[in-house]
């Protein structure tokens with residue numbers, strides 16, 4: 001199924017000069033960039049992007065607790081409170097430098113992009129993924145420095161988020177319909 005998804009190269013990716021390297025990972029596997037811009041988010045934009053959705057807040061806290069428990073550490077704070085703290089860090093972080101927003105289109109693009117990006121904590125992300133290859137950050141290191149995990153990329157988690165997030169960063173006119181040369185190979189009709 002052809003899908004569109006929203007990717008942000010976050011401030012650590014921009015400030016470390018990794019824009020081109022990161023974009024090429026998506027391009028090389030055949031995904032198509034249909035929208036791209038540099039933006040300097042203000043608090044409103046960052047807060048809209050990381051909206052305080054209950055499910056997301058609890059999900060973030062749950063993942064953090066699980067990562068700590070793996071190391072034998074128990075956290076007393078509720079999952080939701082952990083999520084709210086992370087959201088605060090994220091808004092501060094996303095507004096610290098320009099970012100690159102990409103709308104990426106392709107076959108099963110939402111899941112495929114997440115696979116190329118890797119898991120939330122770069123130390124746990126597989127080699128070959130963007131997060132696994134370009135960062136060594138962990139939940140604990142981020143916590144200690146009172147900042148979000150620096151994992152270079154945001155990528156929409158599902159179709160509903162992809163649609164909502166794409167609308168935040170792009171107008172309809174900024175999304176372009178065009179053909180990659182290799183589409184003729186991938187989608188040719190069999191005999």
Ligand SMILES: Nc1ncnc2c1ncn2[C@@H]1O[C@H](COP(=O)(O)OP(=O)(O)O)[C@@H](O)[C@H]1O
Pocket residue numbers: 059060063064086090119120139142143147148149150151153154155157
């Ligand atoms: N427990 C945490 N501590 C610090 N930062 C976090 C934590 N959980 C998530 N983050 C940051 O918030 C972002 C959004 O979280 P989430 O949606 O769960 O991850 P992902 O980006 O992998 O979809 C992460 O990419 C990461 O930068």
Ligand SMILES: [Mg+2]
Pocket residue numbers: 155156157
């Ligand atoms: Mg997410």
